Amino acid sequence: MLYIPCPWCGEREELEFHYHDEGHIVRPDVSVGDGEWSSYLYERENVEGWQRDLWSHDAGCRRYFYVLRHSVTDEIGGAYKVGEKLPPLPVEAEREMGS
Amino acid sequence: MSGHFSGLRLAYESLRGHTGWGRQWGSSELGDEYDVVIVGGGGHGLATAYYLASECDVGRIAVLEKGWLGGGNTARNTTIVRSNYLWDKSLALYDHAVKMWEGLSRELNYNVMFSQRGVLHVAHDEGDIRLSRRRCNSIRAAGVDSEWLSPEEVKELVPIINLHGRFPIMGGVFQPRGGVARHDAVAWGYARAASGLGVDIIENCEVTGFDVKRGKVVGLETSRGKVKAKKVGLVVAGHSSRLAELAGFRLPLMMNTLQALVSEPVKPMLSTVVMSNGVHGYMSQSDKGELVIGGGTDLPVSYSRRGGEGWFSSTTASIVELFPCIRRMRVLRMWGGTVDVTKDRSPILGKTPVENLYVNCGWGTGGFKATPGSGHLFAHSISRGEMVEKAAPFGMERFREGCLVDEGAASGVAH
Numbered sequence: 195m196l197y198i199p200c201p202w203c204g205e206r207e208e209l210e211f212h213y214h215d216e217g218h219i220v221r222p223d224v225s226v227g228d229g230e231w232s233s234y235l236y237e238r239e240n241v242e243g244w245q246r247d248l249w250s251h252d253a254g255c256r257r258y259f260y261v262l263r264h265s266v267t268d269e270i271g272g273a274y275k276v277g278e279k280l281p282p283l284p285v286e287a288e289r290e291m292g293s
Numbered sequence: 294m295s296g297h298f299s300g301l302r303l304a305y306e307s308l309r310g311h312t313g314w315g316r317q318w319g320s321s322e323l324g325d326e327y328d329v330v331i332v333g334g335g336g337h338g339l340a341t342a343y344y345l346a347s348e349c350d351v352g353r354i355a356v357l358e359k360g361w362l363g364g365g366n367t368a369r370n371t372t373i374v375r376s377n378y379l380w381d382k383s384l385a386l387y388d389h390a391v392k393m394w395e396g397l398s399r400e401l402n403y404n405v406m407f408s409q410r411g412v413l414h415v416a417h418d419e420g421d422i423r424l425s426r427r428r429c430n431s432i433r434a435a436g437v438d439s440e441w442l443s444p445e446e447v448k449e450l451v452p453i454i455n456l457h458g459r460f461p462i463m464g465g466v467f468q469p470r471g472g473v474a475r476h477d478a479v480a481w482g483y484a485r486a487a488s489g490l491g492v493d494i495i496e497n498c499e500v501t502g503f504d505v506k507r508g509k510v511v512g513l514e515t516s517r518g519k520v521k522a523k524k525v526g527l528v529v530a531g532h533s534s535r536l537a538e539l540a541g542f543r544l545p546l547m548m549n550t551l552q553a554l555v556s557e558p559v560k561p562m563l564s565t566v567v568m569s570n571g572v573h574g575y576m577s578q579s580d581k582g583e584l585v586i587g588g589g590t591d592l593p594v595s596y597s598r599r600g601g602e603g604w605f606s607s608t609t610a611s612i613v614e615l616f617p618c619i620r621r622m623r624v625l626r627m628w629g630g631t632v633d634v635t636k637d638r639s640p641i642l643g644k645t646p647v648e649n650l651y652v653n654c655g656w657g658t659g660g661f662k663a664t665p666g667s668g669h670l671f672a673h674s675i676s677r678g679e680m681v682e683k684a685a686p687f688g689m690e691r692f693r694e695g696c697l698v699d700e701g702a703a704s705g706v707a708h
């Protein structure tokens with residue numbers, strides 16, 4: 195079970211949340227060609243490592259927000275609100291130093 | 294090496310203490326140059342190599358596998374085989390595979406334990422019935438076996454099912470030619486047969502880069518050094534996005550975890566495969582007696598091969614609703630695999646922006662059933678340099694052109 199830190203409600207169990215997609219996917223203008231449009235609709239980064247997810251807290255505040263999650267180790271590196279300045283991705287070295 | 298398997302050979306070996314079986318496939322060193330290199334030694338990659346060697350005249354062939362043969366999703370799946378899809382393009386693709394399954398043990402001289410015990414999809418409400426019957430009829434119209442069963446007929450086929458649970462069973466679509474097969478045997482059988490035809494199979498050999506000259510692939514970088522290749526087939530399932538990125542293009546895929554579990558083994562209690570798209574769960578019984586249980590995918594992009602706990606509770610809750618008698622059984626094992634899912638839930642077979650680099654992926658939650666057909670069509674397509682008829686609708690360009698083969702709506706459950 196992942197523990198996800200909702201920026202509004204604090205840390206809760208994964209079951210309360212819904213994963214939507216990779217974060218920060220920007221919808222292009224409708225005037226773009228089929229290539230760019232289909233890439234927006236269908237292609238994903240599928241990062242093997244730290245990535246920014248879009249989640250919503252369905253069984254709580256029902257807000258959307260972003261989560262830093264490691265796609266191989268399942269670690270959670272924090273969460274931030276929509277519109278907030280992007281926090282940097284946690285890097286391996288920081289984790290090893292511990293806190 | 295291992296020689297031909299037969300009853301006579303078995304008798305002979307049993308008299309001399311089974312000392313003469315030998316290795317089933319050769320272990321090769323990576324050569325300098327091949328006519329075709331297949332990346333990925335799962336069922337699909339090995340089948341491709343086998344049909345390239347047995348039916349296409351292409352010269353030297355190698356399979357490069359970063360781990361061990363069949364250790365990816367081939368080893369992790371619940372082995373359901375069926376071809377009762379909604380659209381004609383899918384029916385042609387998957388039924389090609391089912392027909393090949395029917396003769397596969399003989400073709401490979403290796404028992405893949407294909408057991409046509411049937412696959413039943415149950416329907417739970419009026420809407421479900423309408424969709425299921427429509428699917429059943431269109432499958433029949435395409436000449437593939439499919440039968441509508443009344444609740445009584447469902448009960449007769451599956452005595453342990455509960456017709457009157459929270460989501461009552463109001464009928465079902467049955468494909469008698471569907472069933473299950475032995476996953477490892479499929480990888481090993483193809484590896485043995487391909488190796489027997491001179492294919493180099495190289496394990497512990499990870500592809501780490503592509504040598505692309507003027508838009509054309511000419512070789513590969515691997516953890517065992519460089520190799521030249523005239524044509525390359527990418528058959529790496531859950532690692533397809535990673536390798537496409539190395540080759541300089543993107544694929545319309547999402548990488549998700551799909552989980553499954555088996556119970557402790559018990560005496561025979563279920564003689565077919567039962568699936569419910571309505572409650573998202575399915576179950577069969579393995580030859581060892583374990584109940585094999587699966588359900589939907591976990592949503593986040595993941596390579597962890599460990600899923601969330603929520604999947605376990607919701608899947609087992611649905612399955613226990615259908616089969617209350619297993620409520621107190623214990624779970625023996627639970628695992629996950631990284632599945633490469635497309636938005637229309639159909640695979641990708643085709644060319645790529647890099648010339649002479651072909652891709653076979655996107656089978657997602659349901660590609661085991663297609664293993665022989667996928668390998669067969671992909672081999673002929675690579676050899677010709679053009680996709681053969683049954684594979685042609687599945688190129689990645691369908692996403693740009695809007696020509697999807699939308700099985701997503703037709704079968705909302707993992708299989």
Ligand SMILES: Cc1cc2nc3c(=O)[nH]c(=O)nc-3n(C[C@H](O)[C@H](O)[C@H](O)COP(=O)(O)OP(=O)(O)OC[C@H]3O[C@@H](n4cnc5c(N)ncnc54)[C@H](O)[C@@H]3O)c2cc1C
Pocket residue numbers: 332333334335336337338357358359360361362363364365366367368369370371372373374498499500501528529530531532536551552553587628629630631632656657658659660661662663707708
């Ligand atoms: C839990 C679960 C249940 C499933 N149930 C069913 C089912 O009931 N019926 C069904 O039809 N399908 C099912 N599937 C789907 C099915 O398992 C897959 O679609 C199918 O096995 C894919 O086979 P493959 O050979 O393409 O991939 P894999 O078997 O995953 O093979 C790909 C290989 O590529 C190798 N590779 C990756 N990267 C590299 C690299 N850089 N260099 C070299 N090699 C590399 C990997 O190590 C791997 O061995 C299920 C999947 C899962 C996870």
Ligand SMILES: [Zn+2]
Pocket residue numbers: 200201202203204251254255256257
């Ligand atoms: Zn919240």
